[in-house]
Amino acid sequence: MTTEPRWHKSSYSNNGGDCVEIAANLAAxxxxxxxxxxxxxxxxxxxxxxxxxxxxxxxxKSGEAHTR
Structure with missing residues (x-):
């Protein structure tokens, strides 16, 4: 079982700007x-x-986040 996060950025983050990283390997x-x-x-x-x-x-993805 993995307990250490494996960080990665979105492929959309190539602009070098403000980005977040996630460690999805801990979800399951x-x-x-x-x-x-x-x-x-x-x-x-x-x-x-x-x-x-x-x-x-x-x-x-659905655009709902922009209306809340």
């Missing part, structure tokens, strides 16, 4: 998706419930 075993600021990798990370993160991504 631990039920969380850690999220951190890519410019501050030693800083804090948010541990989001996997279901909430999945719902957030679905809202982004």
């Amino acid at each position: 075993a631990h039920g969380i998706v850690p999220v951190r600021d890519s410019k501050n990798p030693e800083g804090p990370a948010l541990a989001l419930p996997a279901a909430a993160f999945t719902a957030f991504l679905a809202d982004l």
